[in-house]
Amino acid sequence: xxxxxxxxxxxxxxxxxGHLMLASQICFAVYSAAHAFNRVYKPLLDSLxxxxxxxxxxxxxxxxxxxxxxxxxxxxxxxxxxxxxxxKRLEAAGLIRRARDAADERLMRVTLTExxxxxxxxxxxxxxxxxxxxxxxxxxxxxxxxxIVALRDALHATVSERE
Amino acid sequence: xxxxxxxxxxxxxxxxxGHLMLASQICFAVYSAAHAFNRVYKPLLDSLxxxxxxxxxxxxxxxxxxxxxxxxxxxxxxxxxxxxxxxKRLEAAGLIRRARDAADERLMRVTLTExxxxxxxxxxxxxxxxxxxxxxxxxxxxxxxxxIVALRDALHATVSERE
DNA sequence: AGAAATTAGATTGCGCGCAACTTGAAATTC
DNA sequence: GAATTTCAAGTTGCGCGCAATCTAATTTCT
Numbered sequence: 001x002x003x004x005x006x007x008x009x010x011x012x013x014x015x016x017x018g019h020l021m022l023a024s025q026i027c028f029a030v031y032s033a034a035h036a037f038n039r040v041y042k043p044l045l046d047s048l049x050x051x052x053x054x055x056x057x058x059x060x061x062x063x064x065x066x067x068x069x070x071x072x073x074x075x076x077x078x079x080x081x082x083x084x085x086x087x088k089r090l091e092a093a094g095l096i097r098r099a100r101d102a103a104d105e106r107l108m109r110v111t112l113t114e115x116x117x118x119x120x121x122x123x124x125x126x127x128x129x130x131x132x133x134x135x136x137x138x139x140x141x142x143x144x145x146x147x148i149v150a151l152r153d154a155l156h157a158t159v160s161e162r163e
Numbered sequence: 164x165x166x167x168x169x170x171x172x173x174x175x176x177x178x179x180x181g182h183l184m185l186a187s188q189i190c191f192a193v194y195s196a197a198h199a200f201n202r203v204y205k206p207l208l209d210s211l212x213x214x215x216x217x218x219x220x221x222x223x224x225x226x227x228x229x230x231x232x233x234x235x236x237x238x239x240x241x242x243x244x245x246x247x248x249x250x251k252r253l254e255a256a257g258l259i260r261r262a263r264d265a266a267d268e269r270l271m272r273v274t275l276t277e278x279x280x281x282x283x284x285x286x287x288x289x290x291x292x293x294x295x296x297x298x299x300x301x302x303x304x305x306x307x308x309x310x311i312v313a314l315r316d317a318l319h320a321t322v323s324e325r326e
Numbered sequence: 327a328g329a330a331a332t333t334a335g336a337t338t339g340c341g342c343g344c345a346a347c348t349t350g351a352a353a354t355t356c
Numbered sequence: 357g358a359a360t361t362t363c364a365a366g367t368t369g370c371g372c373g374c375a376a377t378c379t380a381a382t383t384t385c386t
Contacts, residue, residue: 019290020283022222022238026308027200027293031215032240033311034197035343036318037190042344051371052194059185070334075185077195080335082373089371106334106381120183127182130190135317144314145189147307148196154298155199198373205374214341233364243365245343252341269351269364 030148040133044126048119053078054090055123061096061112062120068101069108077156095119193311203296207289211282216241217253218286224259224275225283231264232271240319258282 022028041052050058056076060067073083087110090096095116101107131138185191204215213221219239223230236246250273253259258279264270294301 020222020286021226022219024305024308025222025290025293026297026304026311027204028219028222029308029311029315030193030197030200031219033315033318034193035240036315036322037193038343039322040318041190053372056185056191056194059183059188059191063184068334073334077198078372079374081337081375082371084336086372100335104334104382108335123183127188130188133318133321134189134314135321136314141189141314142187144310145187145192148189148192148311151297151299151304151307152192152196152199155196155203155296158296158298159199159202201373216342231364236364241342242344244345244367245341247366249342263365267352267364271365 026151037130040130041126044129048122049093050119053082053086057083057086057090057110058095058112058116058119058123061110061116065117066109066111069098069110072110090116189314200293203293204289207292211285212256213282216245216249220246220249220253220273221258221275221279221282221286224273224279228280229272229274232261232273235273253279 018024038052041055045052045055048055053076057072060072060075069080069083069087073079076083078086087096087098087108091098094113097111097113099109099111101109131141134141136144181187201215204218208215208218211218216239220235223235223238232243232246232250236242239246241249250259250261250271254261257276260274260276262272262274264272294304297304299307
């Protein structure tokens with residue numbers, strides 16, 4: 001410690017408590033957990049020829065078909081720079097169709113093809129496999145999920161209130 | 164529900180409980196929380212000219228200088244395909260030096276430059292800002308962090324036991 | 327109605343993140 | 357001690373993820 005006395009400057013207080021340690025940072029826990037999920041999903045999604053964000057788009061369309069690109073982006077926190085090429089790849093794979101909304105030509109409507117609808121059946125076992133890999137009870141995982149969602153929403157609110 | 168009777172097939176059971184809903188999946192909570200962290204960090208890291216993974220590398224070097232690339236990769240769960248160009252950019256920015264280990268020419272040792280060491284002072288306030296943005300007590304965040312780390316390790320163990 | 331502002335999406339550029347492969351050095355094996 | 361194997365790092369290719377910019381359609385304002 002550079003200043004052993006009781007009156008330390010603010011930066012020294014931070015340093016002394018080790019806040020800049022990798023292991024103490026929740027952001028790295030989340031960052032590395034996201035990568036860990038990706039690695040678990042990889043073999044499952046490879047069998048369907050999907051990437052993880054593509055799978056997220058299909059999850060939303062399986063819940064409600066015919067959403068707009070804007071709506072997908074709001075739910076997934078992704079912008080057009082990410083979604084436009086991603087959706088084009090899903091279209092090229094024959095899983096979705098993209099078409100401008102007749103009433104409002106600005107909107108891009110995304111609808112599942114027959115093949116895209118059928119893929120859902122093959123994804124049904126995935127959640128159970130993920131829960132198994134996570135090695136915790138579904139109840140515990142649901143609790144943890146809610147806490148992480150609350151954290152995400154708090155972070156998101158902080159960013160958006162900066163307008 | 165396609166089959167209202169008590170004896171349902173396994174896929175139907177999964178479907179009925181809504182496991183394929185985006186909102187019910189912990190993986191998406193983690194995925195979106197990671198992006199939310201990135202957005203909060205962005206303005207902080209921009210002021211230092213760093214990206215988030217570059218910041219993670221510096222965190223490790225500030226803890227212990229002169230690590231090998233392999234060691235950095237093990238701590239961050241990143242491989243050479245990601246780290247080699249990342250470290251080259253940090254070197255081009257004048258924050259680190261890369262040099263082969265004299266005793267074992269396979270190892271790439273990474274050491275901080277004066278500028279790289281100095282940058283630590285400017286990063287000291289970051290953890291407090293993140294805690295503030297997360298809108299929860301440091302104790303609660305530390306608890307949540309530990310649970311996420313446990314989840315990550317369980318997922319990681321599942322992947323690595325497949326050899 | 328016409329001008330200005332807003333909106334949804336497309337495009338470009340850059341930095342990850344990872345799979346697959348290559349290179350060169352060290353350790354093992356025989 | 358020479359051949360094989362293992363290991364760390366580099367390279368290539370592709371798909372995000374996001375900032376910045378552009379285009380075209382709609383809405384708002386006057």
